Amino acid sequence: MRRSKASRQEQILAELNRSPSLRVAELARRLAVSTETIRRDLDAMTEQGLLNRTYGGAVRPLGTEPSVTERHALHVPERERIAKVAVPLLKTARILMIGSGATTVHVARRIAVEMKNIAVITHSFGVATVLSLNPTIKVLMMPGDYHPGEGATVGVHAVSFLNDFHADCAIIGASGLAPDGPSEALLECGAVYSAMVARAARCMVVADHSKHDRVFAARYTPWRNVATLVTDRPPEGALRDALDQNAVSVALA
Structure with missing residues (x-):
């Protein structure tokens, strides 16, 4: 064919x-x-x-990834399944922080359909756009320098903005998942994700199998700070061992 x-x-x-x-x-x-x-x-x-x-x-x-626009065309069925599994795990949350990326946009789209009367803090214009479909969801858009390849705000103003907030859960994607933690290709986004993890009661990482056993420049948190990994294939080898050792719950889509 x-x-x-x-x-x-x-x-x-x-x-x-x-x-x-x-x-x-x-x-x-x-x-x-x-x-x-x-x-x-x-x-x-x-x-x-x-x-x-x-x-x-x-x-x-x-250490590079395609732009977020290009990534939206990749692994679409896997990301849709990840979103379907991730959102029910958020049912008790009232305030969320959501990072940029193709997978997190899928999760946000599902949140817009299945959740209501919540607040979401994000630096991603894609996330904010799909959440706007639900008028009961309050979206706080983070300030900062606009990164066109990621469709998100980054920089010192974005990071400092988060210091005034707490969230029930931070939902973050990753460029790579390695035994020492999730990592991000863009240093600027990695700094934002680190701040989100620090200001949230728990962290959920959403990433498809293509990110397994890959390492990028910015490790934004160690696995001990991650409550849940939602992915579409079981991690193997050293990555699986690290998740087990740090009591990270793995939800398979």
């Missing part, structure tokens, strides 16, 4: 999440297309900053 260009490129990114480097010939075999088609895809994705071309293949840029 012939794949569309968008479908091929989504699969290429998914393969890069599983392997640090890819070869043109192997990709062509897996996707059942010509090597020339794969080369054109890799060239186009390099121009978009999604990967780096190498001789005969491609690698993901170290």
